[in-house]
Every structure is written in C-alpha cells, then in structure tokens.
Amino acid sequence: MILHIDMDAFFASVEQLDHPELRGKPLVVGGDSGRGVVAAASYEARRYGIHSAMPMFMAKQxxxxLEVVSSRKGRxxxxxxTVMAILNRYSPVVEQVSIDEAYLDASGCGRLHGPPTVMARAIKADIRESVSLTCSIGVAPLKFLAKIASDMNKPDGLTVIAPESVPEFIAGLPVEKVPGVGKQAFQQLKRMGILTLGDVETRKASSLVERLGKFGYRLADLAHGRDETSVCPxxxxxxxxxxxxxSRDTRDREQLILHLLSQSEEVGRQLRRQGFLARTIxxxxxNSDFRQITRSSTLDRPTHASETIYEAARTLLVRQTIDQSIRLIGVGASALIADTTPQQTSLFADTMVHSDDWGKVDQAIDRITERFGASAVCRGSLAETKD
Structure with missing residues (x-):
C-alpha cells in the first residue's frame, strides 16, 4: 500500500502556528502589493472562495x-x-514531491509499524506532536489513488481505499479528480461524453490518444486500475x-533587464548551493493579458555562474518583441548535471578566463550572503532600484 501525505494549508498553517493572534482568522500568504497573488490560504479564508494563485485585490474584495502575511520560505x-524526517522513520522509501507533500511506500514495514492504516494514524500523531500541524493522508494500492484519497477529507483527514474497493471507486471517480486532467483535457473528455473513469474504461485507448495525445494511454491504464508509477525516493x-x-505592467526593456539581473543571481546561487551546472537557460x-511566453537558450558549456545565466537571459529578452506590457518575468535553469561532472576544455581561452573570474566573484558573494543574508551585498546597478 502507498500513503500520500499532504500538509493542510501548509504555509498559512505555519503562520497561524507562529502567530497565535492569527488563529481562527481568514489569512493568506503572499504579496500585499496591488499586483500580489495568493500563495496559500487558510481554511478560514477558503470559506470566502479564496484560493492560491488568486489576485490579492480580488481576495481582499x-x-x-483578510489578514495578509509575507512568505517566509526559510521557516x-x-x-x-522535520516532517520529511518523520516520514523517513516509518519507511526507507519516501518520495518528497513538494515542500508539503510526499509519498511513502508501506511495503515491508508492517512488522515495525503495523498495517498501513495504523501507520498512517501514527504518522499523523507524530507530525502533530512534533510540529503542531495537521496533515491529511490517503492510503491506497495505487499511487494516483493515494493522492486522490488524501484530498477527500481535508483538513486532518485519513482516507483508505482498500484493494477490493478499487474497481468500484474507479468506476465512479470524476475524471477532473484524476491527476493530470486539467481544464482543457476535462473539456475534451466532456465533449466525448466522458465524466468518470468508468466512462473512460468503455472507450478505446486510440480514441483517447486522438484527443489527448500520449496522456490518453495513461488515462486508459488508470481506468483499468493500472498504475505502474512507483514511489521513487x-x-x-x-x-x-x-x-x-x-508591481505594475511595463514595456520598459531596461527595467525588465534589471529584474533579470537579480533573478539570474538567485538562480546561480541556488545552482551552486545544490551542486548543479545548467546547460539550458x-x-x-x-503579458498584461496573461498570455505566457517562454524562450530558451542552450549554452556551449554548462554553468552555475550568475553572469553567464544573466547574459543568456538578457540575450533572449533583447531578441524578444515586446508588443504588450509585461506583468511577470522569470529566469530558469534546466538540463542540470552535477558540478563534479568532468567538462571538456573550451577551445577559447578567453572564455575560460572570463568564466573563472566570475566564478570567483560568485564564490565570494555566496560566502557573504550565507553569513549576513542575501541583502548584504548586491550589484551597484541593483542598489537603488525598487519595484
């Protein structure tokens, strides 16, 4: 059996734990500017229809x-x-999928911790005692069902789907509850007359693939009670x-470039801290109409140098036509490899020297920020900018 552990309204619950005066009040975590969005909402706030990703002005309306508090990622x-350490005491096979949720494989753990349901209750009690927070747990023989089950009786819930109950549960499961079925996929299925996984079972996989692409194969498997995905620690x-x-939409390219500079430094810092090099930036x-644009660049050599990341991101921005105001900007690094991976020497010595010089600067800045905080040092071009 597989357990899916999901902390209840995690960010908001931590804030209410640390600030007793906020308990029982509608609370959200997020930016309090006119352009801020809700990162997390307490259950008291959810009663007003407030949810994550909602614009803050709408939540306040x-x-x-509404109580609004800033995010504290470190806390x-x-x-x-602490929560993940507790889970690892119950099973050696734990897969953390986000800061507040994880899967746990209970196979072979019965002699130490009892049946999966007993184990789940013990985990809930252990978490409550250790961090004074609640979690909801789903227990099922299939990974996707464990996730669905954990959301059925929130907060502080425990839902068990026994193996013999799986066919009946799947037959009546609304397709929009299935992980991976988003709004567009749901509309496609609805047009096909498919409302439950039981309906999916009656269709040929080829008809699903025609509408949904390769996800159609996955959906057909789930409808027949097949989920080959395992818990991967x-x-x-x-x-x-x-x-x-x-804070306000802008078409000012120079202003956007300044945001790229600070974001590239943050991405580079995270790469170095976690021991990665990135090949793709x-x-x-x-846009102001919420249309999203992504552009990527593959580097000649993997890097974790903030300057190299910035130059790649800046080049992408310079090449991009900005015909509408921009409301959000971001930088990402992917195609990651360990920074201990041997690299082919560049044929261009100047490039190597340039990279090495910036690497020394990054290391010096990292040492300062680790000791005094991220705001202790910044580039001169960022020192007087405010958003």
Missing amino acids: RCPQ YGEVSR HSPTKSISTEKTL TLKLK
Whole structure:
C-alpha cells in the first residue's frame, strides 16, 4: 500500500502556528502589493472562495478583514525538513514531491509499524506532536489513488481505499479528480461524453490518444486500475527557477533587464548551493493579458555562474518583441548535471578566463550572503532600484 501525505494549508498553517493572534482568522500568504497573488490560504479564508494563485485585490474584495502575511520560505523549509524526517522513520522509501507533500511506500514495514492504516494514524500523531500541524493522508494500492484519497477529507483527514474497493471507486471517480486532467483535457473528455473513469474504461485507448495525445494511454491504464508509477525516493532536481509579478505592467526593456539581473543571481546561487551546472537557460514572460511566453537558450558549456545565466537571459529578452506590457518575468535553469561532472576544455581561452573570474566573484558573494543574508551585498546597478 502507498500513503500520500499532504500538509493542510501548509504555509498559512505555519503562520497561524507562529502567530497565535492569527488563529481562527481568514489569512493568506503572499504579496500585499496591488499586483500580489495568493500563495496559500487558510481554511478560514477558503470559506470566502479564496484560493492560491488568486489576485490579492480580488481576495481582499471577497474578505475585507483578510489578514495578509509575507512568505517566509526559510521557516517553511525548516518545518518541511522535520516532517520529511518523520516520514523517513516509518519507511526507507519516501518520495518528497513538494515542500508539503510526499509519498511513502508501506511495503515491508508492517512488522515495525503495523498495517498501513495504523501507520498512517501514527504518522499523523507524530507530525502533530512534533510540529503542531495537521496533515491529511490517503492510503491506497495505487499511487494516483493515494493522492486522490488524501484530498477527500481535508483538513486532518485519513482516507483508505482498500484493494477490493478499487474497481468500484474507479468506476465512479470524476475524471477532473484524476491527476493530470486539467481544464482543457476535462473539456475534451466532456465533449466525448466522458465524466468518470468508468466512462473512460468503455472507450478505446486510440480514441483517447486522438484527443489527448500520449496522456490518453495513461488515462486508459488508470481506468483499468493500472498504475505502474512507483514511489521513487530522492527524485533528482530537474530545474531551478524564480519569477516575479511586477508591481505594475511595463514595456520598459531596461527595467525588465534589471529584474533579470537579480533573478539570474538567485538562480546561480541556488545552482551552486545544490551542486548543479545548467546547460539550458529559459526566459519566462507573462503579458498584461496573461498570455505566457517562454524562450530558451542552450549554452556551449554548462554553468552555475550568475553572469553567464544573466547574459543568456538578457540575450533572449533583447531578441524578444515586446508588443504588450509585461506583468511577470522569470529566469530558469534546466538540463542540470552535477558540478563534479568532468567538462571538456573550451577551445577559447578567453572564455575560460572570463568564466573563472566570475566564478570567483560568485564564490565570494555566496560566502557573504550565507553569513549576513542575501541583502548584504548586491550589484551597484541593483542598489537603488525598487519595484
């Protein structure tokens, strides 16, 4: 059996834990500027229809007495590490999929911790005692069903789907509840007269693939109770990125370039901290009409140098036509490899010297920021800028 553990309203719950005066009040975590968005909402706030990714101004319209607090990533990471350490005491096979959720394979753990349901109750009690927060757990023989089950009785829920109950559960499961079925896929399925996984089972896989692409094969398998995905501990990091919703839309390319500079430094810092080099740099833009644009560049040599990342992102921005105002900008790094991977020597010595020089600058800045914080040192071009 597989357990899916999902912390309840994690960011908001941590804030209410640390600030008792906020308990029981509608609260959101996110930017409080006119352009901010909700990163997380407490259950009290959700009663007003407030949810993550909602524009902050809209959340305040729905709940004028809404409490807004800024995100504290370091604190959330600290609590997350405690929770994941607890899970690893129950099974050697734990897959953390985000800061607040994880899968756990209970196979072979019965002699130590009892049946999966007993184990789940013990985990919930352990988490509550250690960090004073609640979680919801789904228990099922298939990974996708465990995730669905964890969301069925939130908050502080425990839902078990026994193996013998799987066919009946799948037959009546609304397709929009299936992980991977987004709004567009749901509309496609609805047009086909498919509303449940039971309906999917009656269709040929080829007809699903025609409408949904390769995901059609996946959906057909799930409808027949087949889920070959296993719990995979230590999933490798695939990308590192950062983005920012601007306080006001802009078409000022120089202003956008300044944002790229600070974001490239953050991405580079994360790459170096985690021991990665990146070969692909991606620029992300979102227009005032919410249309998203992404542009990528493949480097000659993998890097974790902030200057190299910035130059690649800046080049992508310079080449991009900006015919509408921009509301969001971001930088990402992907195609990651370990920084211990041997690299072919460049044929151009000047490039190597340039990269080495910037590498020394990055290392010096990293040492300063680790000791005094990220705001202790910055480039002169960023020193007087405010958004």
